[in-house]
Amino acid sequence: MESLNTVLSRLEALGVKSEELQKALERPTLDAASTKPFWDDPYIATQMMRFHLDPNVEAASKRHAVIDAECTFLAKALNLKPGKTLIDLGCGPGLYLERWLATRAQLVGVDLSSVAVVTAKKRLNAPITWIVADYRQLPKTLKADAMTLIYYDFTALPVKDQVPLLKEITDHLNPGGLIALDVMTPQNTYKESIRIAQRESGFWSPKPHTEIHQVFIHTSPKVIIDQYTLIDPSGHWDTIRIQNRLLTQAELEGMLKEAGLMPVTWLSDLSGNPYHPSSKTLAVIAQKNHSQP
Ligand SMILES: C[S@@+](CC[C@H](N)C(=O)[O-])C[C@H]1O[C@@H](n2cnc3c(N)ncnc32)[C@H](O)[C@@H]1O
Numbered sequence: 001m002e003s004l005n006t007v008l009s010r011l012e013a014l015g016v017k018s019e020e021l022q023k024a025l026e027r028p029t030l031d032a033a034s035t036k037p038f039w040d041d042p043y044i045a046t047q048m049m050r051f052h053l054d055p056n057v058e059a060a061s062k063r064h065a066v067i068d069a070e071c072t073f074l075a076k077a078l079n080l081k082p083g084k085t086l087i088d089l090g091c092g093p094g095l096y097l098e099r100w101l102a103t104r105a106q107l108v109g110v111d112l113s114s115v116a117v118v119t120a121k122k123r124l125n126a127p128i129t130w131i132v133a134d135y136r137q138l139p140k141t142l143k144a145d146a147m148t149l150i151y152y153d154f155t156a157l158p159v160k161d162q163v164p165l166l167k168e169i170t171d172h173l174n175p176g177g178l179i180a181l182d183v184m185t186p187q188n189t190y191k192e193s194i195r196i197a198q199r200e201s202g203f204w205s206p207k208p209h210t211e212i213h214q215v216f217i218h219t220s221p222k223v224i225i226d227q228y229t230l231i232d233p234s235g236h237w238d239t240i241r242i243q244n245r246l247l248t249q250a251e252l253e254g255m256l257k258e259a260g261l262m263p264v265t266w267l268s269d270l271s272g273n274p275y276h277p278s279s280k281t282l283a284v285i286a287q288k289n290h291s292q293p
Contacts, residue, residue: 010196011210016235024229024239025194030218031158036238038204045115047203052093052116061095061151066271070150071099073272077265077285078146078178080105087144087172089135090153094120097128108144110135136165138172145174149181150270152281155245159221162245166259176290179261182270182283186246190224192217204230204240222246249275249282261286 008025012018038044048060055064062070074096080086080103088097091109093116100107101124108129111117117130133139135149136157147169157165169179193215200208212229223245231237247255253263263286268279275282 011231014210014233016210016231016237021229021231021237024237025212025214025227027216028225028227028241030221030223031160031243032241033158034238034240036240038240040113040115042115043206044204045113048113049093049115049119052095053119061092064095067095068099069271070269071096074148074180074270075100075103077272078148078180080146084145085143085174086146086148087138087142089147089149089169090151091120091130092116094124094128096148096150098124098126101126101128105146108142110138136161136168138168142172143174144172145177147173147177147179149179152182152184152244154181155183155247156243158243159223159245163255163258166255166261170260170288170292173288175288175292177288178264178285179287180270180283180285182281183247183252184244185280185282186222186248187278187280188246190215190217204228205232208233221251247282249277252282252284256284256286260292261288 008018008022011021051057051060057063061067078086080100082104085106085108086100087108087110089110091097091111094109097107097109108131109117109120110131110133112132112134114132117132121130131139154162154165173179195213197211199211202209202211204211210231214227216225216227218225223243226242228240229237230240249266256263263284265285266275267273267283268276269281270283
């Protein structure tokens with residue numbers, strides 16, 4: 001593994017001003033934003049679509065065989081049937097909604113990325129309502145009997161937004177409504193690291209660039225931050241940060257209850273495997289109180 005100093009002197013030789021870059025490479029504060037909104041960047045979102053739609057790649061979505069199993073389990077657990085409404089939060093190109101068409105429930109997909117929604121619409125051409133929006137601010141009149149937030153997306157949000165999102169979900173669920181979501185647990189082990197690569201093009205940019213990938217561990221709360229600094233030949237750089245908070249069952253339970261949601265089923269994953277404390281993933285189905293409007 002290369003040290004930060006080795007990386008900086010390599011870049012200085014390429015003409016990059018090292019003091020400013022050194023600042024950009026410092027340990028980020030929790031919830032520090034990316035300099036570029038990558039989910040809706042046309043090039044990055046198109047790269048993501050390639051990964052989503054490849055059945056055997058676990059990158060932007062789970063492998064399609066796993067999605068099949070999760071959809072079968074969740075269709076039952078969330079009681080999807082005609083007359084019920086389900087909203088898939090962060091639906092991507094609609095891999096889950098596609099599989100729930102057979103339930104004949106009313107389906108709604110919400111995603112920040114217009115590339116994802118356009119891909120989903122074109123791909124499925126089905127009676128699904130598509131909404132390009134940030135799910136932290138859902139349209140006021142939108143209500144559902146069930147919601148899903150899948151592929152550890154909940155813990156990729158800034159920590160400060162996690163309980164508020166659960167409150168937003170409660171507000172948009174009908175009384176007795178259900179939310180299913182999955183997270184990663186502290187059973188996953190990570191090491192801090194730094195790596196540099198020179199690329200002609202890559203996942204984050206179609207142009208020649210230097211990519212510095214750093215992994216930082218924030219201990220309390222436990223959050224893994226993947227920080228990508230992408231430097232073009234003119235010396236301009238962007239920083240992309242992907243956070244992932246690792247949650248214990250007790251922590252997630254506390255957050256759900258704070259938002260007015262009661263856990264009804266704990267699982268190791270959304271395929272329905274029972275909860276086990278040593279599992280690297282954790283899933284929950286939680287319910288809004290029947291008497292809460
Ligand atoms: C890792 S992908 C998972 C997509 C889908 N759940 C799946 O498993 O196939 C995350 C998706 O959430 C969307 N997303 C991220 N943050 C969002 C937000 N705040 N509001 C709405 N969509 C968001 C992204 O555009 C992306 O399509």
